[in-house]
Amino acid sequence: MATFSTLLFVAFGGGVGAVSRYAIQEIFNAGTRLPGWVAIFVANMVGCFIIGFGQIWLAAELTDATIAGTAVAHLISEQNIHHGMAALLVGFCGGLTTFSTFSLDNVFLSHGKFGQLTMNIFGSVLIGMVMATLGMSLAQRWMSV
Amino acid sequence: MVRFFISSVCVGFGGGLGALARYGSMQSLQLAGLPEYIALMVVNICGCFLIGIAFVWLEGSLRRDGTSRMRHLPVTQTLNDRNWWPDGDPTLPVVDHFFFALNLQVLAAVIITGFLGTYTTFSTFGLLAAQFVAQAGWVELMINLIGSVGLGYLAVWAGVFLGRSFVLR
Numbered sequence: 661m662a663t664f665s666t667l668l669f670v671a672f673g674g675g676v677g678a679v680s681r682y683a684i685q686e687i688f689n690a691g692t693r694l695p696g697w698v699a700i701f702v703a704n705m706v707g708c709f710i711i712g713f714g715q716i717w718l719a720a721e722l723t724d725a726t727i728a729g730t731a732v733a734h735l736i737s738e739q740n741i742h743h744g745m746a747a748l749l750v751g752f753c754g755g756l757t758t759f760s761t762f763s764l765d766n767v768f769l770s771h772g773k774f775g776q777l778t779m780n781i782f783g784s785v786l787i788g789m790v791m792a793t794l795g796m797s798l799a800q801r802w803m804s805v
Numbered sequence: 806m807v808r809f810f811i812s813s814v815c816v817g818f819g820g821g822l823g824a825l826a827r828y829g830s831m832q833s834l835q836l837a838g839l840p841e842y843i844a845l846m847v848v849n850i851c852g853c854f855l856i857g858i859a860f861v862w863l864e865g866s867l868r869r870d871g872t873s874r875m876r877h878l879p880v881t882q883t884l885n886d887r888n889w890w891p892d893g894d895p896t897l898p899v900v901d902h903f904f905f906a907l908n909l910q911v912l913a914a915v916i917i918t919g920f921l922g923t924y925t926t927f928s929t930f931g932l933l934a935a936q937f938v939a940q941a942g943w944v945e946l947m948i949n950l951i952g953s954v955g956l957g958y959l960a961v962w963a964g965v966f967l968g969r970s971f972v973l974r
Binding site: 667670671672673674675676677678679681682683685686704707708710711712715746750751753754755756757758759760761762763764766767770781784785788789790791792793796 | 809812813816817818819820821822823824825827828849852853855856857860914917918919921922923924925926927928929930931932934935938939950953954957958960961962965
């Protein structure tokens with residue numbers, strides 16, 4: 661159910677995520693001599709880790725809030741956690757990571773730079789899955805302590 | 806530094822709109838009965854197609870200083886004869902040059918980095934892939950990986966070819 665406040669949190673998280681991705685790009689451009697796709701690769705991997713961690717963490721918080729607390733406190737905290745999910749998972753992680761620039765970089769790399777193209781495609785897909793799994797397992801370990 | 810702050814505001818504005826558009830698209834596609842990974846694939850491929858159009862349009866019509874990343878692609882080789890690729894145009898006035906660069910920066914920040922970059926997402930794609938591995942859903946995993954990466958690549962090319970016809974017009 662999309663309430664107006666949820667939309668605000670999604671838009672805010674998306675703006676912050678997009679600015680973070682832009683800042684990562686600029687820092688990589690100014691500070692390193694790496695090719696341009698590396699910045700997008702790093703942003704994507706960081707986002708995969710955060711979404712894995714945040715999903716397990718906020719789901720556990722939601723379970724805690726539904727079990728404990730009075731009726732009013734419970735409603736408020738449940739609402740807060742839904743807003744947190746909208747801002748962090750849908751907004752921030754979605755804004756920090758991008759698929760369109762990844763594909764655009766693949767198109768550029770496919771003209772002659774096949775080594776980097778292979779590194780970008782397989783590296784992003786495999787390491788992204790590993791980072792998401794790592795985030796989920798770290799959050800599970802952290803929540804169970 | 807000033808350029809960074811101006812671009813940041815543009816990127817943040819475009820990013821907010823892009824996140825809203827993605828949330829709305831995902832919700833409506835899932836309401837229409839598609840599973841989450843197919844809905845995400847549709848959104849990502851649409852974003853890839855649009856970024857192809859937007860990129861070739863912005864680069865072709867606004868970038869005048871000859872530093873485009875598209876110069877070495879085969880798609881632009883055939884266009885050099887048609888005098889649309891303004892490489893090193895010595896007659897270009899300085900003021901025009903400045904305004905073109907400014908327009909290019911603002912438009913690229915809002916449309917490409919902000920809106921389309923945020924409209925598509927890699928993190929949910931990676932999370933769904935990791936969940937398919939954990940649940941041993943190999944068919945969905947393969948559809949997700951090969952479909953998103955392969956069709957996204959083709960969609961960028963399709964966008965570039967379509968955008969080229971706008972620029973040549």
